[in-house]
Amino acid sequence: MQQEKLDAIKSEIAAADATNAEQLEAYRMRYISKKSVVGELFAEMRNVPNEEKKAYGQLINEVKVLAEEKFQELIDKVNNSQKQSKSQDIDLTLPPTNNAVGGIHPLTATRQRIIEIFERIGFNLSEGPEIEDDWHNFTALNFPENHPAREMQDTFFIEKNPDIALRTHTSSVQVRVMENQKPPIRTLSPGRVYRNEAISARAHCIFHQVEGLYVDENVGFADLKNTLYHFAKEMFGKETKVRFRPSYFPFTEPSAEIDISCQLCGGSGCNVCKGTGWVEIGGSGMVDPNVLENCGIDSKKYTGFAFGMGIERIAMLKYQIKDLRLFTENDVRFLKQFRSML
Numbered sequence: 249m250q251q252e253k254l255d256a257i258k259s260e261i262a263a264a265d266a267t268n269a270e271q272l273e274a275y276r277m278r279y280i281s282k283k284s285v286v287g288e289l290f291a292e293m294r295n296v297p298n299e300e301k302k303a304y305g306q307l308i309n310e311v312k313v314l315a316e317e318k319f320q321e322l323i324d325k326v327n328n329s330q331k332q333s334k335s336q337d338i339d340l341t342l343p344p345t346n347n348a349v350g351g352i353h354p355l356t357a358t359r360q361r362i363i364e365i366f367e368r369i370g371f372n373l374s375e376g377p378e379i380e381d382d383w384h385n386f387t388a389l390n391f392p393e394n395h396p397a398r399e400m401q402d403t404f405f406i407e408k409n410p411d412i413a414l415r416t417h418t419s420s421v422q423v424r425v426m427e428n429q430k431p432p433i434r435t436l437s438p439g440r441v442y443r444n445e446a447i448s449a450r451a452h453c454i455f456h457q458v459e460g461l462y463v464d465e466n467v468g469f470a471d472l473k474n475t476l477y478h479f480a481k482e483m484f485g486k487e488t489k490v491r492f493r494p495s496y497f498p499f500t501e502p503s504a505e506i507d508i509s510c511q512l513c514g515g516s517g518c519n520v521c522k523g524t525g526w527v528e529i530g531g532s533g534m535v536d537p538n539v540l541e542n543c544g545i546d547s548k549k550y551t552g553f554a555f556g557m558g559i560e561r562i563a564m565l566k567y568q569i570k571d572l573r574l575f576t577e578n579d580v581r582f583l584k585q586f587r588s589m590l
């Protein structure tokens with residue numbers, strides 16, 4: 249009689265099922281708790297004759313173990329089905345995909361690095377509009393009317409007479425600073441500039457410049473050279489050599505192109521430097537007295553130097569990037585190489 253009852257409970261347990269928390273609780277109440285059918289079997293122990301107690305105890309213990317094992321099995325089943333219902337369309341056998349962490353664009357990182365270097369030697373930051381009038385982009389910078397230098401820069405004009413254009417350089421910001429501040433002026437103007445150029449590996453119609461300006465009493469060419477020596481060594485490494493090549497710009501006199509020793513061959517000559525050992529990083533010179541006067545600065549009392557560099561060019565030299573277009577193509581394979589910068 250006892251055996252039959254126990255067998256019935258065992259097969260009941262074996263057939264039990266649960267698909268949610270309520271059914272799990274119902275199972276627990278029926279087979280696990282003190283008042284469950286299994287609990288009652290233990291309570292009946294006191295009615296069992298002493299000589300049968302041991303055998304009975306073993307039998308009901310088997311039922312208890314069975315009930316507990318089944319309970320654990322049902323808990324696992326309910327937990328798993330909950331997880332699956334949350335992510336039904338996900339194939340759990342696939343390897344996990346990593347979250348894509350973004351990074352700083354190489355041009356932004358290069359710009360930041362340049363700013364850091366000059367901020368440490370006392371340059372502040374200045375910005376100006378990208379749509380400029382003729383005065384700030386040309387005339388104040390000593391480009392006379394109909395001067396061939398104006399034709400040297402193919403410009404995107406928005407209006408003619410009076411001329412409004414997308415700025416062709418950030419020198420326009422220097423004019424605005426000199427018009428509004430008294431010397432000493434020591435400022436760095438980074439920003440986007442526009443020229444009507446065919447897009448190629450080496451040229452683009454939109455690019456970035458950073459220009460520096462220092463105006464004070466007794467500023468000389470030696471100050472210009474020292475400042476740019478400092479920059480080149482900080483930016484490219486202390487082994488870097490710098491040379492100045494005489495050149496012409498309407499707004500500086502004398503003017504010089506700035507070259508640094510080739511990063512790739514160290515000066516012995518290669519494809520990047522076309523065998524010369526030198527690569528150009530920008531232009532520089534002493535601010536033309538006419539420009540100072542145009543901006544209301546006494547050129548008898550004050551002198552100054554200015555320099556300008558392409559941020560793309562600096563980044564290309566520093567990171568050995570061969571094609572300018574990579575900066576704007578937004579190809580993740582290119583961009584993620586710079587993820588760890590800064």
Ligand SMILES: [Zn+2]
Nearest residue numbers: 510513518521
């Ligand atoms: Zn080289």
